[in-house]
Amino acid sequence: IAGITQAPTSQILAAGRRMTLRCTQDMRHNAMYWYRQDLGLGLRLIHYSNTAGTTGKGEVPDGYSVSRANTDDFPLTLASAVPSQTSVYFCASARGDRGHGEQFFGPGTRLTVL
Amino acid sequence: TQLLEQSPQFLSIQEGENLTVYCNSSSVFSSLQWYRQEPGEGPVLLVTVVTGGEVKKLKRLTFQFGDARKDSSLHITAAQPGDTGLYLCAGDTGNQFYFGTGTSLTVI
Known part of the structure; x- marks a missing residue:
């Protein structure tokens, strides 16, 4: 693994289903983030984690949950998907414990909820 | 309401032209x-x-942070097809x- 990876690359999901988007980084970064990107709205922060074992809510956390059991992994779960969660999801990491400095982004997961 | 507004939203220019992209807010940012x-x-x-009024140059790209640290601009000189992309x-x-x-x- 080099950098930050996300899985799956894309997914079509029926409304009401549960879905977990995976994110793994091998840079030993303290901070990790989940964003969604929608046309005309830019990137909006869903949840973040400043260090392993802690998480926080971003701008648009409703309908999503995260966990940070270790430094490398930061999965995002949609407990019961709705069509408004159709978006491109990006995971990112940064070195500082408050996320200051460069954020490194994964390639994204394109999610469609029908 | 977006905390940071960028303008223009879309820009299509000819190779060799100059352009400026703006990023504005009513909030103060540490960086x-x-x-x-x-x-x-x-x-x-x-x-x-990071510093109010700071100007940084990266080849043909010039970045400026507003004195009050509420806004910023990106200026590209002599744009090339390789500059095509989404700027955030x-x-x-x-x-x-x-x-x-x-x-x-x-x-x-």
């Missing part, structure tokens, strides 16, 4: 970053500006980063 994103990929950092600004409030709405640039 501001500019990213460039290609289709199908995540954003990649171009520059971070991101402001650090101390708690988290807020991204702008993005400027989609096409150089033809």
